[in-house]
Amino acid sequence: MDTRQLDQAFIANTYARFPLTLTHGHGSTVYDDTGKSYIDLGTGIAVNAFGVGDSEWKAAVTAQLDLIPHSSNLYYTEPQVRLARHLCERTGMARVFFGNSGAEANECLIKAARKWNSDQFGEEKRSTLVTLEGSFHGRTLTTLSATGQDVFHRHFGPFTPGFAFARPNDLDQMKQLLSERDDVGCVLMEMVLGEGGVVPLTQEYVQGVAALCREKNILIAVDEVQTGNGRTGTLYAYEQYGITPDIVSTAKGIGGGLPIGACLLGERLKDTLGPGSHGSTFGGNPVSAAGALSILTRIDQSVLDGVKAKHALIVDALKGAKGVQSVTGLGLMLGIECERPAKDVVADCMQRGMLVLTAKNKVRLLPALNIPDEQLKAALAILKEVFAQ
Ligand SMILES: *Cc1c(COP(=O)(O)O)cnc(C)c1O
Numbered sequence: 001m002d003t004r005q006l007d008q009a010f011i012a013n014t015y016a017r018f019p020l021t022l023t024h025g026h027g028s029t030v031y032d033d034t035g036k037s038y039i040d041l042g043t044g045i046a047v048n049a050f051g052v053g054d055s056e057w058k059a060a061v062t063a064q065l066d067l068i069p070h071s072s073n074l075y076y077t078e079p080q081v082r083l084a085r086h087l088c089e090r091t092g093m094a095r096v097f098f099g100n101s102g103a104e105a106n107e108c109l110i111k112a113a114r115k116w117n118s119d120q121f122g123e124e125k126r127s128t129l130v131t132l133e134g135s136f137h138g139r140t141l142t143t144l145s146a147t148g149q150d151v152f153h154r155h156f157g158p159f160t161p162g163f164a165f166a167r168p169n170d171l172d173q174m175k176q177l178l179s180e181r182d183d184v185g186c187v188l189m190e191m192v193l194g195e196g197g198v199v200p201l202t203q204e205y206v207q208g209v210a211a212l213c214r215e216k217n218i219l220i221a222v223d224e225v226q227t228g229n230g231r232t233g234t235l236y237a238y239e240q241y242g243i244t245p246d247i248v249s250t251a252k253g254i255g256g257g258l259p260i261g262a263c264l265l266g267e268r269l270k271d272t273l274g275p276g277s278h279g280s281t282f283g284g285n286p287v288s289a290a291g292a293l294s295i296l297t298r299i300d301q302s303v304l305d306g307v308k309a310k311h312a313l314i315v316d317a318l319k320g321a322k323g324v325q326s327v328t329g330l331g332l333m334l335g336i337e338c339e340r341p342a343k344d345v346v347a348d349c350m351q352r353g354m355l356v357l358t359a360k361n362k363v364r365l366l367p368a369l370n371i372p373d374e375q376l377k378a379a380l381a382i383l384k385e386v387f388a389q
Helices: 003-010 055-067 078-091 102-121 141-146 171-180 203-215 237-241 286-298 301-318 342-351 373-388
Strands: 022-026 029-032 037-040 095-099 128-132 163-166 184-189 219-223 247-250 261-265 324-330 333-338 357-359 362-365
Touching: 037 373, 055 286, 078 095, 078 261, 078 286, 095 102, 102 128, 102 141, 102 184, 102 219, 102 247, 102 261, 128 171, 163 171, 171 184, 171 203, 184 203, 203 219, 203 237, 301 324, 301 333, 301 373, 342 357, 342 362, 342 373
Parallel strands: 128 163, 128 184, 184 219, 219 247
Antiparallel strands: 022 029, 029 037, 095 261, 247 261, 324 333, 333 362, 357 362
8 A cells, every 4th residue: 555545544534635745855845756846835834944854953953862852851951941041032031831732832821821810810710711713723622612713613522611702803892802701811812813814913903902901901822833933024923013922822833843832921920830730741852942943043134034025025926916816914924815716726736846725715825934036936936827727
């Protein structure tokens, strides 16, 4: 049996995979098992921040493999603390908890928000966390509950209680929700709803929500799992909205290809989680942490400027192009509304040697932060042809 037949026979049937087996790659080029090459505009869903097999990242990871690949969190390890210090110094946050995925980073975020509120106001007095309709926060039972999409609230009940949902970019509705309820302890937002269709929040909305939260002593939390780590043209997307969150979760691109997630706790929450209150066997694993440090230290102003320049290149090429209705998103996180069904665009791109994603009814692009302009231009030429068909 070949890989596809083995997958169908032995892998839980949770993924509707494309008929494509990837074998290797370099940078923004990946190859399938027939040797065909593809320009990769999906980066394993915003994970391969500097493309596949980035050499500095590989060197950092293999050097750590030679030292100690795993030790558990019963002992101190250097890559983890260096990574945490780097994150705190660049964000102004106070402490970091490491997990292994976006969902785990959000689990920690939710636990920290509940514990802080429990400490301040009493057990379960302000345990409700408000998220946005169309949001996505993960696949564990609690992060599914936090996800503001009804399709995720079926079949697996009972779900974790304690979530309420608000309409994105509707400040009046949030104002009403927060005035009607006295049990809200935290508002959690993605600055650009990713899986929800690459929908950016407006400046007025985010700043308005932040002001409401400050007024009512409600925590402000930001899910930067997809938007974080340079993806939107700043290290974290919230920086572009002029807010100071209390809690930030991130994952995906931070690991550059290895699993790691982080929950950043601000000054007010730095002592909220005490010994025994949370943990993870693999969290902050030295190999993943060394890889993440290699990625983050290189996301400097010139990389971030490059992200903005590549954003402009894409928008200039696609705005007004035949078959394109709108382009949304920030930096290298873009959603394209088009006349053709998004899934047909994906299939045609694949046939022509290019990998793109979808988000709801849009085509979604999440290219490597350092995709060469020449390769990006070649990709845009293909995309324009496919959209025009
Ligand atoms: C992908 C994603 C998650 C879940 O991350 P996993 O690593 O798949 O658990 C959570 N939030 C957002 C915004 C995401 O894009």
